[in-house]
Amino acid sequence: MAEKKKGKRRKDEYVVPGEKAENPSKDEYNVGKWLRKNVPIKKTKFLNHNVEYFTGTRAVDSLLESQFTQGDDALFKTRVDVVNFLNTMLIHKFFHRARKVPVSEQELKLKRK
Numbered sequence: 743m744a745e746k747k748k749g750k751r752r753k754d755e756y757v758v759p760g761e762k763a764e765n766p767s768k769d770e771y772n773v774g775k776w777l778r779k780n781v782p783i784k785k786t787k788f789l790n791h792n793v794e795y796f797t798g799t800r801a802v803d804s805l806l807e808s809q810f811t812q813g814d815d816a817l818f819k820t821r822v823d824v825v826n827f828l829n830t831m832l833i834h835k836f837f838h839r840a841r842k843v844p845v846s847e848q849e850l851k852l853k854r855k
Contacts, residue, residue: 766834769817773810773827774836780804788840795840801828 781804783794805824810817818824831837 764834766831766836770827770831770834770836773805773817774831776808776810777801777804780808793840798828 777796781796781801783796785792785794787793802821802824805811805818805828806821811819818827832839
């Protein structure tokens with residue numbers, strides 16, 4: 743039988759030989775599921791795709807009011823802890839950053855002002 747071809751790795755997936763790629767922790771998966779269910783989202787079109795998005799401040803505020811901040815073994819104690827944790831989740835590609843691109847002339851005029 744012929745052997746399977748190895749696919750090329752994308753540039754951002756490259757790991758230096760001898761080092762292990764860091765995998766997301768169970769806490770990150772749990773927080774990701776909680777964010778998906780409890781953070782208010784908006785819907786829009788982005789490059790001809792329908793997408794759902796949330797803002798960072800709403801995610802941080804929601805996490806500060808969640809069960810992850812309660813108890814002696816709380817995952818988050820301060821707002822900075824939440825921001826750092828969400829940055830780690832961003833690196834592990836649970837979500838990505840995007841900037842809204844104005845489409846209509848009215849939005850362009852508002853942006854120029």
